[in-house]
Amino acid sequence: MPETIIHGETEPGFAPVREAFQSLFRDQGEVGSALCLVLDGRTVVDIWGGSADAARTRPWQRDTIVNVYSTTKGITAVAAAMLVDRGLLDVEAPVANYWPEFAAAGKERIPVKWLLSHEAGLPAVDASIPPGGALDWGTMIALLAAQKPAWEPGKAMGYHAITYGWLVGEVIRRVTGKTPGQFVRDEIAKPLGADFFIGLPEEEDARTADIIPPAGQPALGGGRAPDSLAARALGIASPPAGAPVNSRAWRAAELPAANGHSDARALARIYGALARGGEIDGVRLLGQPAIDRFAAEAVSGRDCVLDMDVRRTLGFILSTPGGRYHWGPNPRTFGHSGAGGSLGFADPGTRLGFGYVMNQMSAGLSADPRWAPMIDAVYRCL
Numbered sequence: 527m528p529e530t531i532i533h534g535e536t537e538p539g540f541a542p543v544r545e546a547f548q549s550l551f552r553d554q555g556e557v558g559s560a561l562c563l564v565l566d567g568r569t570v571v572d573i574w575g576g577s578a579d580a581a582r583t584r585p586w587q588r589d590t591i592v593n594v595y596s597t598t599k600g601i602t603a604v605a606a607a608m609l610v611d612r613g614l615l616d617v618e619a620p621v622a623n624y625w626p627e628f629a630a631a632g633k634e635r636i637p638v639k640w641l642l643s644h645e646a647g648l649p650a651v652d653a654s655i656p657p658g659g660a661l662d663w664g665t666m667i668a669l670l671a672a673q674k675p676a677w678e679p680g681k682a683m684g685y686h687a688i689t690y691g692w693l694v695g696e697v698i699r700r701v702t703g704k705t706p707g708q709f710v711r712d713e714i715a716k717p718l719g720a721d722f723f724i725g726l727p728e729e730e731d732a733r734t735a736d737i738i739p740p741a742g743q744p745a746l747g748g749g750r751a752p753d754s755l756a757a758r759a760l761g762i763a764s765p766p767a768g769a770p771v772n773s774r775a776w777r778a779a780e781l782p783a784a785n786g787h788s789d790a791r792a793l794a795r796i797y798g799a800l801a802r803g804g805e806i807d808g809v810r811l812l813g814q815p816a817i818d819r820f821a822a823e824a825v826s827g828r829d830c831v832l833d834m835d836v837r838r839t840l841g842f843i844l845s846t847p848g849g850r851y852h853w854g855p856n857p858r859t860f861g862h863s864g865a866g867g868s869l870g871f872a873d874p875g876t877r878l879g880f881g882y883v884m885n886q887m888s889a890g891l892s893a894d895p896r897w898a899p900m901i902d903a904v905y906r907c908l
Contacts, residue, residue: 529548529551529552530548530551530552530556530575530576531575532544532547532548532573532574532575533573533574533575533588534560534571534572534573534574534588535569535571535572535573536570536571536572536573537570537571539570539907540563540570540571540907542903542906542907543561543563543571543900543903543904543907544571544573545903546899546900546902546903547559547561547573547575547900548575549899550896550899550900551575551576554895554896555886556576556884556886556896557576557577557580557582557738557884557885557886558574558575558576558577558578558579558586558590558592558735558884558885558886559574559575559576559586559790559882559883559884559885559886560573560574560575560586560590560789560790560791560881560882560883560884561573561574561790561881561882561900562789562790562791562793562794562795562880562881562882563794563878563879563880563881563904564794564795564797564798564801564806564878564879564881565798565876565877565878565879565908566801566802566877566878567798567799567802567806567807567877569791569794569795572790572791574586574587574588574590574790578590578592578734578735578736578885579735579736579885580736580738584735586735587733589721589733589789590733590734590735590789591721591723591730591733591734591735591787591788591789591883592734592735592737592787592788592789592868592883592884592885593734593737593771593772593776593777593785593786593787594786594787594788594793594864594868594870594883595784595785595786595864595865595866595868596687596783596784596862596863596864596865597786597788597793597862597863597864597868597869597870597883598691598724598781598782598783598784598785598786598862598864599690599691599782599783599841599842599862600797600841600842600861600862600870601710601714601722601724601786601788601796601870602690602691602694602695602698602706602710602724602782602783602841603642603694603820603840603841603842603862604714604796604800604811604812604841605698605706605709605710605713605714606638606642606694606697606698606820606840606841607812607816607817607819607820607840607841608713608714608811608812608816609698609701609702610816610819610820611812611813611815611816614701614702615638615697615701616638617637617638617639617642617819617840618637618638618639619637619638620634620635620636620637620638621633621636621637621638621641621693621697622634622636624638624697624700624701625671625696625697625700627668627671628670628671628696630671630672631672631673631674631675632674632675633646633674633675633679635679636675636679636680638697639824639840640679640680641686641690641693641694641697642690642694642820642824642839642840642841643683643824643825643838643839643840643841644683644684644685644686644690644825644829644838645679645680645681645682645683645684645825646675646679646686646693647675647676647677647678647679647682647684648670648673648675648676648686648689648693649676649684649685649686649687649689649755649758649759649831650676650689650755650758650759650762651666651669651670651673651689651762652673652674653669653672653673655669655762655767656767657766657767658766658767658768658769658775659767660688660762660763660767660768660779660781661763661768661769661775661776661778661779661781663692663705663780666689666692667692667696670689670692670693670696676755677830682830683825683827683828683829683830683836683838684755684759684829684830684831684832685759685829685831685832686759686783686831687759687760687762687783687784687831688759688760688762688763688781688783688784689759689762689783690782690783691706691780691781691782691783691784692782692783694706694782694783694841695780695782698782705725705780706724706780706782707723707724707725707780707782708725710722710723710724710782711723711724714796714811715792717809717811718792718795718796718799718806718807718809718811719795720788720791720792720795720796721788721789721791721792722786722787722788722792722793722796723786723787723788724780724781724782724785724786724787725778725779725780725785726777726778726785726787727778728774728778730787731774731777734777734787735885736772736885737771737772737866737885737887738885738886738887739771739866739887740866740887740888740889755830755831756831756832756833759831763781763784771785784864788868788881788883789881789883790881790882790883791881792881793868793869793870793879793880793881793882793883794870794879794880794881795879795881796811796870796879797861797870797871797872797879797880797881798872798877798878798879799811799812799879800812800817800821800872800874800879801872801873801874801876801877801878801879802874802877803817804816804817817874819840820839820840820841820842821839821842821844821858821860821872821874822839822840823837823838823839823844824838824839824840825837825838826838826844834850835849835850836850836851837851839860841862842860842861842862843860843861843862843863844857844858844859844860845857845858845859845860845861845871850893851863851893852893852897852898852901853869853871853873853880853897853901854873854876854901854904854905855905856873856874856875856876858873858874858875859871859872859873859874859875860872861880863894865887866884866886866887866888866894867882867884867886867887867888867894867896867897868882868883868884869881869882869894869897870882876908878904878908880901880904882896882897882900884896
């Protein structure tokens with residue numbers, strides 16, 4: 527197979543990053559992807575290549591976007607942080623202060639911060655979800671308001687793989703009157719000129735890459751015992767409760783934990799702003815105190831849903847140099863990855879914003895083998 531042509535711009539001194547990116551197509555089965563780096567507010571790498579579909583009939587273009595699964599969570603966390611920054615949300619306050627119905631089933635004292643840090647005990651719902659119900663905001667909000675926690679809130683951490691989006695998103699909606707997708711578009715994406723959507727308009731479908739699942743794992747939660755908490759948490763929006771990932775129904779829904787659609791440029795630009803105090807090109811998302819609050823370690827240890835070690839902040843994952851989430855040498859680097867491999871992070875030590883998106887999913891939910899060649903090359907160039 528001929529060498530994949532890599533398109534885009536690379537500043538002098540960052541050629542090793544371009545070479546590492548190209549190696550993914552040669553060595554790791556990459557189909558289509560994009561990588562962007564924003565260093566102290568300046569874009570130094572903005573490259574893409576490959577195909578937007580499994581049949582390799584559509585080239586990946588400059589404006590191609592793709593579903594980024596849980597990388598969406600980081601952007602939802604930015605939205606929550608903006609409300610804190612504006613004095614509209616107190617993460618120490620009970621969720622029920624903003625969402626009174628949430629107080630049912632012993633949840634009246636759960637603070638907002640435990641929704642963000644995955645400590646609320648609500649990774650799944652016990653009630654049966656009707657067909658398509660996971661794509662209906664009102665259905666899922668009602669089920670979660672009635673749900674009893676699976677563990678004593680605040681006593682354990684467990685990945686709220688899909689429910690995070692409804693839980694945090696409903697707080698955003700109650701505070702602002704906007705759905706989380708609307709808030710992200712109005713307050714983050716449009717001001718920054720960032721191509722990021724939660725709830726994708728139909729007119730964007732033509733430039734959206736198709737997600738290609740890993741062999742033998744057609745849905746999230748695949749390979750786990752169906753009744754396990756992990757399978758229930760990961761598969762909550764899968765058919766029949768949800769929809770196939772490339773369908774119009776999936777793309778149109780607002781799932782602020784799992785169905786953001788983005789390019790690498792948008793992720794790098796958003797995290798690039800956070801890496802330099804919350805501002806880029808004269809647009810300020812956040813003040814430094816809010817960034818410090820949301821980027822500080824909130825909980826660490828064993829995730830009781832995923833059965834792995836992780837360090838979490840209020841909505842982000844912290845890098846663990848030498849560990850599963852190894853995003854460079856700085857343990858203060860924060861961001862979020864998505865199932866199959868997408869990744870966005872901010873390194874405040876180097877003032878770096880990193881964004882990577884792809885369509886060929888790898889198996890697993892944590893470390894992706896494609897990250898290391900790119901990230902290692904990045905830090906050699908800094």
